[in-house]
Amino acid sequence: MRLLVDLLAQGVKMFLVLLAAPLLTGWTRKVRARLLRRQGPDLLQPYRDLWRLLRKEPVLAENASWLFRTAPYLVFTTIWIAAALVPTYATGLLFGWATDLIALVAFLGFARFALALAGMDIGTAFGGIGSSRETMIASLAEPAMLLVVFTVALLAGSTQLSAIAEFLLHEPVGLRVSLALALLALLMVAIAENARIPVDNPTTHLELTMVHEAMVLEYSGRHLALIEAASALKLTAYLSLVACIFFPFGMIPSGSSAFLYPLGILAWIAKMAMLGAALAGFEKAIAKMRVFRVPEFLGGALVLSFLGTLLLFVSRVL
Amino acid sequence: MSSLAFDLAHLLAGSMVVSSFLLLYQYRITGVLNVFAVQAVILALAVAFQAWFQDAPHLYLTALIALLVKGIVIPLALHRIVRELGIHREIEPVVGVGLTMLAGLALTALAVLVVLPVTGGAGRIGREDLAFALAVILLGLLMMITRRNAVTQVVGFMSLENGLVLAATGARGMPLVVEISTAFSILIAFIVFGIFLFRIRERFDTVDVHALERFRGD
Amino acid sequence: MIPAAGALLALAAALAAACFVRFYGIAFLGRPRSPEAAAAHEVDPVSRAGLLVPAVLCLLLGVFPAPVIDLLGPVVTALGLESSLPEQGVAGWLSLQPLPERRASYDGLVLFSFLVLAGGFTAILVHRLGGAGLRRGPVWDCGYPDPAPSTQYTAASMSQPIRRVMGPLLLAAEERVTMPAPLDPRPARLEVRLVDRVLEGIYRPLVGIVLAAADRLNPIQFQTIRRYLVLVFLVLVSLLVLTAAGR
């Protein structure tokens, strides 16, 4: 019976993440609009968009290869699993030990790799722009991301997400500078990875500035739906990662009774809403950077995360 | 008797060294050849004396070979070649005569310094012969270094071989095999050197070692 | 300094990914860039098998790492490195545990089966909901009419962002763009100069020293016989002096 409950919990988590992702993007758009004192789209609008796109027939370029058609499925599945494996409302779920933070980063890396290839498949200038800039950003973001992982893993003694969350939940960690630095670095990396404002504008179609959009320019119909869902899921994954590591309050410890789960879900939704609003606020407060100032931005993230690890390393040694 | 014998051996070996110095001193090629002939004669005498002193008959043979081959045949042949090649002209040694002499003296001192404390075992004559022989060898080498002309270089080499024969005879009971091989080598040296000279003359009509070295193999 | 090493490893992995995106993209994707490329055709099955077999093996190794690691364990200890990975087969589901259970664990099989399941589920769901229709049309390319193949990104342009970021640091790369005057019809020029620091810093000076030494020794080959005899003479005299002084 216990196994059944756990399986159920895991299944609920996977589908919860899937359903919540479009809501999160809708919510961020709503908050952004509100900040600009305009009405903003309905919260459920992303669902309608996805549904509409899903039922439209995709138009492929003549020379699009098999890779172009399979990439959306690949990207969507990898990101969905990554998002599903990040502990959201409960720690120590059945498949918690199946992956640790480094594997998660590798999964996201794989999704980016597949998308970049798909971007180049059509053989237009924009695909090239998107892929080359994406690889540049990735080459800076990944080391920063891993340094954050190391800081947290050094502190918690394990790279397993659920173990980290439990550690941060129960152990009296106190105010640690390296954790603050790691948080800041993780936020900057999340912004860069999800193509949010300072690095790349998700809504824009201005050729010279777009990175993520340039790669998915040629997609239409259900493929575009999958890509949009994937990017929404990615945002959820990153935000729930931030929530799980840095704000683990309200997460249900493993093994407690099934009734507590709804409480955990509520806490998680509240955190997501809060982070979404913060993101929207941050996006409004800052203008988009020139593409070649992004390296400095990510360089800053790298330095912060490295300092975090260094300080932690030093403090552990002393 | 031994002191007389010692004095005689000393005299002959000493005169060999003196003749080597004379060789160094010579300017003209004919002069060099004549002094070489004189040195060969002295060598023959020294070997003959050693033969008498060690009453080893085979040394007489070596003395005879030295006298005939080195004393008479080679100088005459060289004179003829020199006349044919027409190279009577002045041979200016590479390094000034003064410096050569100084170097010669240093070498003789070195030879004596090196050999005398070493040969405690052998008889007094043997030790002395060896010292002088080494001096003659080093002087022969010095001559080859300070001369430009191919003929004088070969004469330098010959006087070096004279030193060798002196040393060989100085060593009591050195088997004949060695003497014959020395003579044998002189013979070969002469033939080869002869062929070369003719061939050299045939090729570029001069014996100056400089001409020889115009070609720079790389 | 494990974290620094870890970060460098991640940087290496990211750059490798970038390099392979560039390589695969330029070689296989996009429109044919040259007439020969247009006429390219598939190779014979044997060489394709040559490619496929190792690829499949890699996949299997990724999904079932435990047995292989158990095989390699004794080799590592034989090499004298004291700690090899702990026994893998133990923690069920063939999961990989580089360190004791709590510290870190990664399970290739579970994740791979997750991937396949989720992928299949999405494909079926999407095809059921949105139908499997597909239409081919001309490339959209933001409305730019029939772009020529030459507008595609080339290898140099693919690496240009990374080169601008990493270039000055690692390769002392300098880029100079010379734009013609406004009315001048001449094309703009982009010059990229890469200076390999390691080559310039270490190897070139070393080679310089060796060749300089070789040049200084070279004349010895062209000396006169007399000078060679001087060499012999000097060796002999120095050894004699040595033995004389030695006593």
Place this chain on the structure above:
Amino acid sequence: MGETARLLVLVIPFAAAALLAAVALLLFERPEVGIYFIVDDLNTAFVLLNCFVGFTTAVFSASYIAHELEIGRLTPTFLRFYHAMYQAMLGSMSLALLSNNVGLMWAGVEVATLVTVLMVGIYRTEPAIEAAWKYFILGSVGIALAFFGTILVYLAAQDALGEGMPALAWNRLLAAAPLFDPQLLDLAFVFLLVGYGTKVGLAPLHAWLPDAHAEGPTPISAVLSGLLLNVALFALLRFKLVMAANPAALTPGPIMVTMGLLSLTFAALMLYRRRDIKRFFAYSSIEHMGITTFAFGMGGSLANFAGLLHMTMHSLTKSAIFMAVGHVAQVKGTQKIEALKGLGATHPILAWGFATGVVAIAGLPPFGVFTSEFLVVSSTFARAPWLAIPLGIGLLLAMGALVLRLVDVVFGPPTGPRTPVHASYLPMFAHLVLVLLAGIWLPEPLVRWFQAIASRLG
């Protein structure tokens, strides 16, 4: 080419083969030690190697000289002279190796030198004459000094062994060595080292070697660098044994080690600027002789074993390379490296033989030269680690130059004539196979045999 010439060309390999067969018998049944001749572990190794390489070079020179006759560089009279001299050289080298009497050994080396002087001058071109003359003068001076050294050894042995022949018999010398006067032995060894060192081609005394190799006919270069250097080194080893037996005498090790290192580094640096391919490989011979002398100077059974192995490998590989170079020079008509480009395109078999040879001589792994160099370096580490650094640098320098030239010659656009060469590749590839075999698996009896020699070498 006259009938006699063709007959002669065939006679020489058979004669060499007969000699090899005779020597091979020595392996199984050794005559007892006479006053003039001795057959022990040390010289059977040398004699066998000498006769084998002599035989293979004879087979090579048969086709080489036939080609030289065709293009008229040699007249039939010189053909007879060449073959006579070749046999004389093989004979005198074997005499030097097998003689128990130190004076006889000296005479053997002397005759071998004079014969090779004549062979080097055989083409009678201007450079050949100068090379032969240089070889004659330096060789004779060296031999004279060695003779003086022999006299000194005789003097040292006189009071212990009495006068006359016994005082020169090597085995008695070895037995009575502790009784000799150590200072006289040191002096003698100085002369012997300078004398035979000139014949071995150690650095300051090497001047004759590059020109003699470059100007003489190629089979002579192969035999010269393959065998004559070994014979001279053998003579030096004989006396090193005597010195080692006398505890009071100063050990010859340091001097040999310094001269070995000097020749290694000097030759390695000179390789970079050589433009004539045969002179290039002559300097490579100096370098490898430097390594061998270094190994024997280093002392200890491992270093001696490595020295012996290295000498064998070097003579096999170097003679194989010279055979390849001979054909290359004949085909391209010149020895200048610039003109020898693109061999791989025009003559594939020759190019691959040459490339294998150069890779082997550069000391790269699969081949025996690497094994011996590896043993030398590891024995140096064991005994005097700081010496291993200059040794390593020298080896690297040499390898760099060799590989550099290899690329020049074998790859690149072909230049010069493309006439196919009807050459006998058999001897060259036989050598290379042997070297490869030694690199991969040293047969047990050979190892034990070399170890027996090495332990006695002290």
